[in-house]
Amino acid sequence: MGIFRFIIQSYERSACVDGNDSKARFASVVLPHLADAFTLARWLSGSRADAEDITQEACLRAFRAIETFRGEQARAWVLTIVRNTAHSWLAKNRNFKLVSVDDLHAEDRTEMELGGSLGEAAAMTPESKLIAQVDAADLETAIAGLPDVFREVVVLRDIQGLSYQEIGMVAGVAIGTVMSRLSRGRRRVLERLGRRQDG
Amino acid sequence: MTLRGATPEHASLLVHAYLDGELSVSEAVEAERAIAADSTLAAEAAAVRALKHVLQTKLPPERLPPDFTARVANRVGLARRPRPTWTVLAASVVLAAGLSSAVTSMLLRTTDDAIYAESVDSHLRALMAARPVEVTSSERHAVKPWFNGKSVQAPKVADLSADGFPLVGGRIDVIHGAPVPAVVYNRRLHTISVWAATEAQAERLTKGATSVNGTNLVVWRAGDMTYWAASDLNAAELATFARAFAAAP
Numbered sequence: 001m002g003i004f005r006f007i008i009q010s011y012e013r014s015a016c017v018d019g020n021d022s023k024a025r026f027a028s029v030v031l032p033h034l035a036d037a038f039t040l041a042r043w044l045s046g047s048r049a050d051a052e053d054i055t056q057e058a059c060l061r062a063f064r065a066i067e068t069f070r071g072e073q074a075r076a077w078v079l080t081i082v083r084n085t086a087h088s089w090l091a092k093n094r095n096f097k098l099v100s101v102d103d104l105h106a107e108d109r110t111e112m113e114l115g116g117s118l119g120e121a122a123a124m125t126p127e128s129k130l131i132a133q134v135d136a137a138d139l140e141t142a143i144a145g146l147p148d149v150f151r152e153v154v155v156l157r158d159i160q161g162l163s164y165q166e167i168g169m170v171a172g173v174a175i176g177t178v179m180s181r182l183s184r185g186r187r188r189v190l191e192r193l194g195r196r197q198d199g
Numbered sequence: 200m201t202l203r204g205a206t207p208e209h210a211s212l213l214v215h216a217y218l219d220g221e222l223s224v225s226e227a228v229e230a231e232r233a234i235a236a237d238s239t240l241a242a243e244a245a246a247v248r249a250l251k252h253v254l255q256t257k258l259p260p261e262r263l264p265p266d267f268t269a270r271v272a273n274r275v276g277l278a279r280r281p282r283p284t285w286t287v288l289a290a291s292v293v294l295a296a297g298l299s300s301a302v303t304s305m306l307l308r309t310t311d312d313a314i315y316a317e318s319v320d321s322h323l324r325a326l327m328a329a330r331p332v333e334v335t336s337s338e339r340h341a342v343k344p345w346f347n348g349k350s351v352q353a354p355k356v357a358d359l360s361a362d363g364f365p366l367v368g369g370r371i372d373v374i375h376g377a378p379v380p381a382v383v384y385n386r387r388l389h390t391i392s393v394w395a396a397t398e399a400q401a402e403r404l405t406k407g408a409t410s411v412n413g414t415n416l417v418v419w420r421a422g423d424m425t426y427w428a429a430s431d432l433n434a435a436e437l438a439t440f441a442r443a444f445a446a447a448p
Binding site for chain 2: 020023024026027028031032034035036038039042048051052055056059060063126127128129131132134135136139140143154157158159160161163164179180182183186187189190193
C-alpha cells in the first residue's frame with residue numbers, strides 16, 4: 001500500500017494532522033505569555049515598534065520549535081526564545097553586541113580598581129524616601145541606560161517577577177551569575193537615581 | 200550559605216536574595232541579623248526594597264498593541280485553514296478511483312475533529328486559571344457589551360437562571376486561529392463554556408454532539424449563528440442547556 005502511505009505522509013507534511021497539534025500546542029504554550037514576551041522585547045530593544053517585530057519573529061521560532069518544549073516552565077521557555085531573538089535582531093538591525101564575559105570582567109576589574117566597591121556604592125545610595133518619589137520616566141531612563149547584561153536580569157526579576165532559577169534559564173547563566181548581575185544592576189540604577197536627585 | 204565571615208560583596212548578594220525571597224528560612228534569619236547589625240547593609244536593604252517597590256508599581260508590564268495576538272496567530276498560520284497540497288489532491292483522485300472513499304473521509308475527519316479538541320483545551324485551560332472568565336457578572340446586560348470590539352461575532356447572552364444555569368461571565372478564546380467569544384454558565388458545580396462560531400468554525404462543527412476525554416460537547420444553530428458548548432456536565436443535561444439557550448430570547 002505504498003500509495004496509501006504516501007497519502008498519509010503528505011497529509012502530515014501539509015500540516016493537516018501534525019500541524020493542528022502544534023498549532024494547538026502553540027496556542028496553549030506561547031499565547032498566554034505574549035504580554036510577557038512583548039514586555040521583555042520592549043525593554044531589550046527600547047522601542048515598542050521593534051518589540052513588535054522581535055516578538056513576532058520569536059513567536060515564529062517558538063512555533064517551529066514547539067516540539068522541543070518539554071511541558072515545564074512555559075513562560076521561561078518563551079522568554080528564552082524572545083531574548084535570543086532580540087539579540088540576533090538587534091545584532092542585525094543595530095550592530096548590537098552583547099558585552100562578553102571578558103568585557104564584563106574587565107569592567108568589573110576597573111570598577112574594583114577605581115574603588116567602586118560596596119562602601120562607595122552604598123554612600124551614593126539615595127534614601128528610600130527619595131526613591132519612593134521617583135517618577136516612571138526617571139526609572140525608565142535609569143533602566144534603559146544599564147548595560148544589557150544587567151538590564152535583562154533587573155527587568156526579568158523586578159518588572160516581570162521571574163525566579164533566579166528562571167532568569168538563569170532565560171539568560172543562559174548560573175544562578176550565582178544571576179545574583180551578582182542583579183545586585184550590580186540594581187546598584188547602578190540606584191546610583192543613577194541618586195545622581196539625578198542630587199543634580 | 201551564611202553571612203558570618205562573608206565578604207561585603209557576598210553579604211550584599213545575600214541581602215538582595217533575601218529581599219527577593221530566594222533564601223531558605225535559616226538563611227533569611229541570618230540575613231535579617233546581618234542587616235540589623237550592619238548599617239551599610241541596612242542602608243542597601245532599604246534602598247533595594249524601595250527600588251523593587253517603585254519598579255513594580257511604576258513600570259507595569261507593557262500592554263499589547265491592539266490585535267497583536269490575532270496578528271501573531273495569523274503569522275504562525277493559526278488563522279489559516281490548512282489546505283492539502285496539490286500532490287495530495289492529485290493522489291486523492293488516484294486513490295478514490297481505486298479505494299473506498301471511506302479511507303479519505305476517515306483522514307478528513309481527523310482534521311475536522313481538531314476543533315472539538317481545541318475547544319475542550321480552551322475550556323479546561325480557563326477552568327485551571329484563577330477565574331474561568333475575564334468579565335464576571337451574572338447580569339447579561341453587563342456581559343454582552345464587554346464582547347464589543349473583541350470579536351467579530353456578537354454572541355447571544357441569555358439569562359438562563361430560571362432554568363438552573365446561572366450566568367458567570369465571559370472571556371475570549373482563540374479556537375482554530377480565530378478569537379471567539381465564550382459565555383460561561385454554571386450548573387451546580389459544573390462550568391459550561393458556550394462559544395459563538397465564526398463561519399469557518401461553523402463549517403467544521405459537523406457533529407451535533409461528541410465528547411473529548413470525558414468532556415461533553417454539543418453543537419446547535421440559532422438563527423444564522425452556530426453555537427457550541429463544552430462541559431463536564433453529563434450529555435443529557437448539556438443538551439437541556441442547549442435547548443434552553445436556543446429557546447431563550
